[in-house]
Amino acid sequence: xxxxxxxxxxxxxxxxxxxxxxxxxxxxxxxxxxxxxxxxxxxxxxxxxxxxxxxxxxxxxxxxxxxxxxxxxxxxxxxxxxxxxxxxxxxxxxxxxxxxxxxxxxxxxxxxxxxxxxxxxxxxxxxxxxxxxxxxxxxxxxxxxxxxxxxxxxxxxxxxxxxxxxxxxxxxxxxxxxxxxxxxxxxxxxxxxxxxxxxxxxxxxxxxxxxxxxxxxxxxxxxxxxxxxxxxxxxxxxxxxxxxxxxxxxxxxxxxxxxxxxxxxxxxxxxxxxxxxxxxxxxxxxxxxxxxxxxxxxxxxxxxxxxxxxxxxxxxxxxxxxxxxxxxxxxxxxxxxxxxxxxxxxxxxxxxxxxxxxxxxxxxxxxxxxxxxxxxxxxxxxxxxxxxxxxxxxxxxxxxxxxxxxxxxxxxxxxxxxxxxxxxxxxxxxxxxxxxxxxxxxxxxxxxxxxxxxxxxxxxxxxxxxxxxxxxxxxxxxxxxxxxxxxxxxxxxxxx
Numbered sequence: 001x002x003x004x005x006x007x008x009x010x011x012x013x014x015x016x017x018x019x020x021x022x023x024x025x026x027x028x029x030x031x032x033x034x035x036x037x038x039x040x041x042x043x044x045x046x047x048x049x050x051x052x053x054x055x056x057x058x059x060x061x062x063x064x065x066x067x068x069x070x071x072x073x074x075x076x077x078x079x080x081x082x083x084x085x086x087x088x089x090x091x092x093x094x095x096x097x098x099x100x101x102x103x104x105x106x107x108x109x110x111x112x113x114x115x116x117x118x119x120x121x122x123x124x125x126x127x128x129x130x131x132x133x134x135x136x137x138x139x140x141x142x143x144x145x146x147x148x149x150x151x152x153x154x155x156x157x158x159x160x161x162x163x164x165x166x167x168x169x170x171x172x173x174x175x176x177x178x179x180x181x182x183x184x185x186x187x188x189x190x191x192x193x194x195x196x197x198x199x200x201x202x203x204x205x206x207x208x209x210x211x212x213x214x215x216x217x218x219x220x221x222x223x224x225x226x227x228x229x230x231x232x233x234x235x236x237x238x239x240x241x242x243x244x245x246x247x248x249x250x251x252x253x254x255x256x257x258x259x260x261x262x263x264x265x266x267x268x269x270x271x272x273x274x275x276x277x278x279x280x281x282x283x284x285x286x287x288x289x290x291x292x293x294x295x296x297x298x299x300x301x302x303x304x305x306x307x308x309x310x311x312x313x314x315x316x317x318x319x320x321x322x323x324x325x326x327x328x329x330x331x332x333x334x335x336x337x338x339x340x341x342x343x344x345x346x347x348x349x350x351x352x353x354x355x356x357x358x359x360x361x362x363x364x365x366x367x368x369x370x371x372x373x374x375x376x377x378x379x380x381x382x383x384x385x386x387x388x389x390x391x392x393x394x395x396x397x398x399x400x401x402x403x404x405x406x407x408x409x410x411x412x413x414x415x416x417x418x419x420x421x422x423x424x425x426x427x428x429x430x431x432x433x434x435x436x437x438x439x440x441x442x443x444x445x446x447x448x449x450x451x452x453x454x455x456x457x458x459x460x461x462x463x464x465x466x467x468x469x470x471x472x473x474x475x476x477x478x479x480x481x482x483x484x485x486x487x488x489x490x491x492x493x494x495x496x
Contacts, residue, residue: 003246005239007376008231009409011330013205014166017296018289023173025300026313030100032074032304033085034060035093038343039134040141041067046096052079057280058107059130060096069142070132073098074282074302076105088326088333088340095341098304110278118275121151124192131274132281132344137171137235137264138327140345143271146261147192155259157193158244159186159268161202161209162228162235165328168348170285171265173298175202175209178269179216185272186223189263199244201226203234232330233407237262239376251400266347281344286310290325292351294318301342307349308338322354330408363417371410371420377403381410381420388427393434401427 037043044061048054054073061071077100084092109130117123129144137160163171175182190198200218202210204227218225226244228234238249240262247258255261266285273279282303288310289296295315307326311317325332326346342349371381380399387395401424410420 002226002228002243005242005376006378007374007409008233008239009374009413010230011166011232011412013230014289015169015172015205017293018167018169018287018298019172021169021173021297023170023177023285023298023300026310028075028100028102028302029305029309031080032098032100032302033095033306033339033341034071034074034098034304035085035087035095035341035343036061036071037087037093038071038140038303038345039069040139041065041069041145043094044068044071046082046094048079048082048096050079050082053077054079054098055107056104057110057278057282059109059132059280067142067145069134069144069281070130071096072132072280072282072303073107074304075100076103077101086337086340088335088343088346090333090336110280112278113275118188118191121147121192121194124188124271124275127275128192128271131270131279133267133270133274134281134344135264136266136270136281136284136345136347138331138345138347139264140343143263143267146263147189150193150256150261153256153259154193154261155195156245156261157186157190157195157198158240158260158262159189159198159200159223159265160235160237160240160262161200161206161265162240163206163265164203164230164232164234165330165332165348166232167289167350168287168328169289170287170298170347172206172209174266174269174285175206176212179209179212181272181276182265182269183213183216183218183221183223184276185268185270187221188271188275189268190222193261196222198223199226200224201228201234201240201244203228203230205230232412233376233405233409236376236405236407238405251403284342284344284346286342286346287348288314288350289348290321290350290352291356292317292319292321292353301346303344304341306339306341307335310342310349311338311351317351319353321351322357323352325350325352330412331406358417360417363414363419365414365418366416368415370413370415374409374413376407376409377405379404381424384427385418385420385423388423388430391430393430396427396431402431404428 042063042065044063046061048060056076058073059070060073077098080099081097085095087093113127125144125147133143134140186198200223210225210227213225241260242248249258270281283300286301287298297314324335326335384399384401404424406421408421
């Protein structure tokens with residue numbers, strides 16, 4: 001039984017052009033640019049230097065922080081530079097540039113795990129961390145940390161096979177072409193999370209994949225294939241949990257708060273490769289599609305390969321591209337430099353011609369409320385937009401803007417063409433900046449109080465010493481007052 005979740009929209013999935021395209025491998029580029037930050041959390045520090053020879057799969061970047069993931073060489077060759085390069089988020093990130101020798105000489109560490117290791121949740125988590133696996137659907141949260149932080153809290157594993165964004169078919173092709181490996185990867189995640197049951201949610205537009213995975217014995221492995229209604233954003237973490245389990249993650253909460261953890265399809269496949277093949281996260285199946293693409297495809301791309309190289313090797317553009325997006329059309333990031341490298345979470349590269357442009361000069365809210373109906377997080381986009389425009393951080397917090405998953409449903413459905421999702425990204429940044437400011441202020445006040453405390457305590461400590469000296473005079477005065485008492489009695493006797 002499936003549970004109803006709030007909101008959602010129904011865009012044309014546009015998957016047909018690439019849906020039947022089997023996964024192919026494009027030629028490797030002569031050079032790869034590998035960013036030291038391809039994950040949520042602390043960026044990695046390079047472990048190599050300019051001039052070093054590196055091997056395929058060799059660890060070249062690492063961070064000691066728990067929320068992080070190591071980086072590996074996606075080709076063998078020579079390190080020619082370590083310098084800041086533009087990434088898909090528009091930031092300059094320290095990157096290792098490797099000149100490809102086209103030998104693919106494997107690192108000594110690329111060995112399969114032993115059967116004994118694969119029986120231990122701790123060992124599997126270690127392998128996953130060492131392989132640098134993250135949320136390969138685009139979220140890029142370190143998978144090992146997600147596993148270990150859920151121990152004792154999580155009782156249900158969910159695999160996100162919805163792939164609900166239009167155009168993207170890379171996960172669908174992975175299901176069809178690597179079903180056995182995928183199911184074994186899910187079993188490994190179940191073992192690592194210390195649970196006996198997993199649910200694999202797949203939208204009904206992937207009927208062949210659903211039938212194939214059931215035929216391969218998913219049920220006997222403790223994996224229930226759950227057909228899902230085609231609706232965006234069916235694959236959003238909280239939406240998927242609500243739809244399959246009926247559990248609702250509270251505002252500001254995490255899936256572990258309701259006993260769930262969610263992994264992407266390609267993440268599960270990557271776990272299989274890390275454990276059974278010793279292959280780290282250095283390759284991703286990428287869908288290349290869009291109205292400006294000559295021949296839509298699904299291709300294997302090494303991490304660090306530029307978008308320019310991928311487009312050239314897949315047939316180039318049929319029309320002059322108006323917009324290029326890394327990721328899906330709803331949540332992906334528009335790019336302005338084709339030299340940006342593909343990363344671990346790059347599921348698609350889309351190019352659109354100018355006849356796709358739907359922007360207007362003066363977007364206006366017509367108060368229709370469709371954005372409220374469409375929001376899967378049950379938020380109030382119309383008011384969030386209004387208070388973001390006013391810069392009212394307090395009201396944005398009251399409206400739970402940080403629960404916005406930036407799915408783009410509100411922007412898609414808005415007849416007034418308001419830039420809602422962009423406004424909410426900016427609004428969330430405003431809230432984060434405000435919270436950081438309050439935290440810094442509180443820490444400064446605490447430091448000031450601690451610095452002034454010794455000064456205030458110093459007089460109190462010296463006070464007893466200052467009062468100790470007059471003790472003798474007081475005692476003498478008391479004696480002096482006591483001495484006349486005897487003569488007084490004598491005087492009384494004399495009077496008698």
